[in-house]
Amino acid sequence: MSRRRAGGIVGLLVILGFVGYLSVSPPAALTPLLTGDRPGASAGQEVPAIEGAPDVRIAVAGDTGTGTPAEEATGGRMAAEGGERPYDALLLLGDLIYDVGDATLVDRVVTEPFAPVLDSGAQLLPVLGNHDYGSGEQQQILTALGADAPWYAAQVGSVRVLVLDSNRVDDPEQTQWLRETLAAPQAAGTWTVAAMHHPAYSAGHHGSDLSVREAWGPLFADAGVPLVLAGHDHDYQRSTPQDGVIYVVSGAGAKTRPVGHQDFTAVSSATLHYLDLLAYDDQLVGRAIDQDGNLLDSFTITR
Numbered sequence: 001m002s003r004r005r006a007g008g009i010v011g012l013l014v015i016l017g018f019v020g021y022l023s024v025s026p027p028a029a030l031t032p033l034l035t036g037d038r039p040g041a042s043a044g045q046e047v048p049a050i051e052g053a054p055d056v057r058i059a060v061a062g063d064t065g066t067g068t069p070a071e072e073a074t075g076g077r078m079a080a081e082g083g084e085r086p087y088d089a090l091l092l093l094g095d096l097i098y099d100v101g102d103a104t105l106v107d108r109v110v111t112e113p114f115a116p117v118l119d120s121g122a123q124l125l126p127v128l129g130n131h132d133y134g135s136g137e138q139q140q141i142l143t144a145l146g147a148d149a150p151w152y153a154a155q156v157g158s159v160r161v162l163v164l165d166s167n168r169v170d171d172p173e174q175t176q177w178l179r180e181t182l183a184a185p186q187a188a189g190t191w192t193v194a195a196m197h198h199p200a201y202s203a204g205h206h207g208s209d210l211s212v213r214e215a216w217g218p219l220f221a222d223a224g225v226p227l228v229l230a231g232h233d234h235d236y237q238r239s240t241p242q243d244g245v246i247y248v249v250s251g252a253g254a255k256t257r258p259v260g261h262q263d264f265t266a267v268s269s270a271t272l273h274y275l276d277l278l279a280y281d282d283q284l285v286g287r288a289i290d291q292d293g294n295l296l297d298s299f300t301i302t303r
Helices: 003-024 028-035 069-081 103-111 115-119 138-144 172-183 210-223
Strands: 056-061 089-092 123-126 152-156 159-163 191-195 227-230 236-239 246-250 265-269 273-279 283-290 295-302
Touching: 056 069, 056 159, 069 115, 069 273, 069 283, 089 159, 103 138, 123 152, 123 159, 159 172, 172 210, 191 210, 236 283, 236 295, 246 273, 265 295
Parallel strands: 056 089, 089 123, 159 191, 191 227, 227 246
Antiparallel strands: 056 273, 152 159, 236 246, 236 265, 273 283, 283 295
C-alpha cells in the first residue's frame, strides 16, 4: 500500500471517529444541528429550590418498564428531588412492562424501582402502553397496581388526572366517558391534566398519533385542559400551545431515541429524565429533570 493511500485511510478514520464522537457527545452549541434536539432555555441549569408551598407535587415518567439500571436511576433521582417535599403521586405514562406486558414482572419492573417514591406516600397512577397489551394481561397489570379500569379519573389534591387508554382511542365508550368527565362540575381551584401513552403531538421516532389528536384534541381544547401528558416516544418534548393546550412527551424514563422538531415543537431532547409537576392555586409548574439532577426544561402555566 502506498504511503499516500495509507495516509488517506488514516485521515478518513480520524474524520469518522470525530463525527462519531460528536454524535455521542456533541458540544452544546452544535447539539441542535447534529441531533435534531431543540434545547430549552433552562437546559443544563441546576434544579432551583421549590418556591412557596405547592398544593400538589406529581412525578411523571413514561416507558419505564425495563427493570434496568436506567429505570432505577430515574426512580432514584425522583427520590432525591422529593426529599423535603415528597410526591403526592407517581404517574407512569405506559409501557409499564417490556416487552410483552408480563404481569408476573409487576414488582420487579414497576413497584420496586420506584419504591422510595411510593414508600413516601405517593399514589401510583398507571397508564397502559402498547407493550402492556402484548400478553393480553393488561388488566392483571392494572389490578396489581391498584387501578380498576384502563381509563379513570384520579383526584390528587387540587389536580384531577384523567388517565386514558390510547390503545383504544377508537372505543366510543371511552370517548363518551371523557366527554362527560370533562363536562362534570369541579370544585373551585381544580386543575385538570390528561395522561395517555400515545402523543397527539410528537417530533420523535413514532411521531404524532393523529387518531388521538383528532378524537380527543378538540375535547381538551373545548374544556380548557391546560396540559396533556404522553409517552411512547423515548425523549422529552414540549409543544407550543395547540388550541390553548400544552402537550408534553415524557417517554425517556429508561431509554432514549433520537428526536427532532416540527413547527409545534417548543423543546425537544433525547435525554433520560422525568417530569416534576407542581400545582399551585394560580399556576402549574413543570420541570423536566435529567438523571444528573439538571434541568432539561421548565415551564409555567398560569390561570
